[in-house]
Structure formats: C-alpha cells, structure tokens
Amino acid sequence: MAPGPDFRHELTIKRSRFITVLRRVEDETMARELVTDLRREFYDARHHCSAFAIGADRSVQRSNDDGEPSGTAGVPMLDALVKRETRPGASPASAAADLSDVCAVVVRYFGGILLGAGGLVRAYSESVSAALDVAPLVRRERLRLFTIHVPHAEAGRLENELRSAGYVMTGNEYDAVNTHVGLAMADADAVITAAVERLASLSAGRWHLEGAGTDWVDTAMDSGR
Incomplete structure (x- = not known):
C-alpha cells in the first residue's frame, strides 16, 4: 500500500x-x-x-x-x-x-x-x-542509505541532478550551514562507485557520500490494475 x-x-x-x-x-x-x-x-x-x-x-x-x-x-x-x-x-x-x-x-x-x-x-x-x-500500491526494495552534506544554496541543484539520474531520494535534514540530502541505491559496488564518481564530478570533489545503513524504501508507485 x-x-x-x-x-x-x-x-x-x-x-x-x-x-x-x-x-x-x-x-x-x-x-x-x-x-x-x-x-x-x-x-x-x-x-x-x-x-x-x-x-x-x-x-x-x-x-x-x-x-x-x-x-x-x-x-x-x-x-x-x-x-x-x-x-x-x-x-x-x-x-x-x-x-x-x-x-x-x-x-x-x-x-x-x-x-x-x-x-x-x-x-x-x-x-x-x-x-x-x-x-495505490508502491514497490519497496531493501537499499543502502546515504547522506550528502551540502551548503543550502547548492542543495536544490544537487537534488535535481540526482533525481534526473534515477536515484531514490529519502528526504533532507538541515542545520545552520548545510542541507543533509538523503538518498538510497542498490547495495552493489558498481552502483555505489558510479554514485561516488558522479558526486565528485558535480562538486569538484567537495561532496562525499556518508553511509547511513540499509532499510526498506518506497521506490515507485503502482496504480491498481
């Protein structure tokens, strides 16, 4: 559901x-x-x-x-x-x-x-x-969770880039300086390596993935048949 x-x-x-x-x-x-x-x-x-x-x-x-x-x-x-x-x-x-x-x-x-x-x-x-x-039904998958700490002014651009690339966004948290952008992906070395490389390219090496465990995540909406 x-x-x-x-x-x-x-x-x-x-x-x-x-x-x-x-x-x-x-x-x-x-x-x-x-x-x-x-x-x-x-x-x-x-x-x-x-x-x-x-x-x-x-x-x-x-x-x-x-x-x-x-x-x-x-x-x-x-x-x-x-x-x-x-x-x-x-x-x-x-x-x-x-x-x-x-x-x-x-x-x-x-x-x-x-x-x-x-x-x-x-x-x-x-x-x-x-x-x-x-x-309305949703598909759920067990995925690796990550957080990226990004200055507030750049968080929107990063989220748009990640969504366009097909990453599952899991919500954000905030402090006085940064937006902590949450995302999830398959627990596969190739997938994680690709994400690290994409993030390095987007930020000139300034941003990094921080692991946040694993969880079941809603990944897509399915309407009933």
Whole structure:
C-alpha cells in the first residue's frame, strides 16, 4: 500500500454491502487499530472481518471471520492479499505474489439474502481483490542509505541532478550551514562507485557520500490494475 489515507471500495452483492478498507501497516498493533477504528465508525454493521500480512517475508499473517461461518471471510480475504501478483504490466515471468504490510477489513451490512458458505467466500475474496485492483500500491526494495552534506544554496541543484539520474531520494535534514540530502541505491559496488564518481564530478570533489545503513524504501508507485 502507498502511505497516506485508508483506501476504500464498496460492492453490493445480493443486497448486502461489502465495504473494503485497506491500510498500510507496519505491525500487528497498527492492523488491529484499523479494526477498532472501523468498529467505531460502522458500529451498526453486522461483521467487521479482517486479514493482514506483514513483514518482508510476510511472516505475520492473521485473519478473522468476526461472526461469519468459519473459513468463509477472513481466510479468503487473506488469500486475496497473499496471492496477489503485483508489478502490473510486467511479463508473467517477473510477476510475483509479494504484497505485504497491508491490512484489509471488510465491513458487511447484511441485505436480507443468505449467500451460503460458497457465496460468502466469493464475496469476501472479490471484495478485497476488487479494492486491490484500484488501490495505490508502491514497490519497496531493501537499499543502502546515504547522506550528502551540502551548503543550502547548492542543495536544490544537487537534488535535481540526482533525481534526473534515477536515484531514490529519502528526504533532507538541515542545520545552520548545510542541507543533509538523503538518498538510497542498490547495495552493489558498481552502483555505489558510479554514485561516488558522479558526486565528485558535480562538486569538484567537495561532496562525499556518508553511509547511513540499509532499510526498506518506497521506490515507485503502482496504480491498481
């Protein structure tokens, strides 16, 4: 999921309303906060079913049927998340089921028509899948982080040069003299050497890369399919 407000999508299936809410989450506490928030907002709904997958290897996976027959809501919702193939437009060989750090809650208002077990499974799965079709997603990569200390007057030019060259910018910090420009790149000797050489060329050797560890970084926005 892209950072920012929750994403919402609604389907009506045999007069029942299925309101899917997606939120980017970093841990179980954040996922459970979404459920709590929606129970408060949709206090009169019959069900608030949930599923989430968290972590680079999606090691944390949970689902909850919230009163629906066992296995008819939370599990199909979780399947819709963890089996989602991202990277729209990529070749089939490069597509991957790698969606993570997202919580889905489906709020159901019962419409008076029983769907049966099979109908519920399809409805909850379709609700999450339809939301993911149009939700804003981002690609994340584990990258090396660096900082460049640059006089304020020259920081804008440096950032423009680095962005034009395809580097991922991670935000700036400031002190009385310098702007501390943050960027990220692949942890590969050739990539880092090229960055060092480019920086030396731009600054006549005055600016240098300072390592700042590694982290998962948002690298590109993908709209839903």
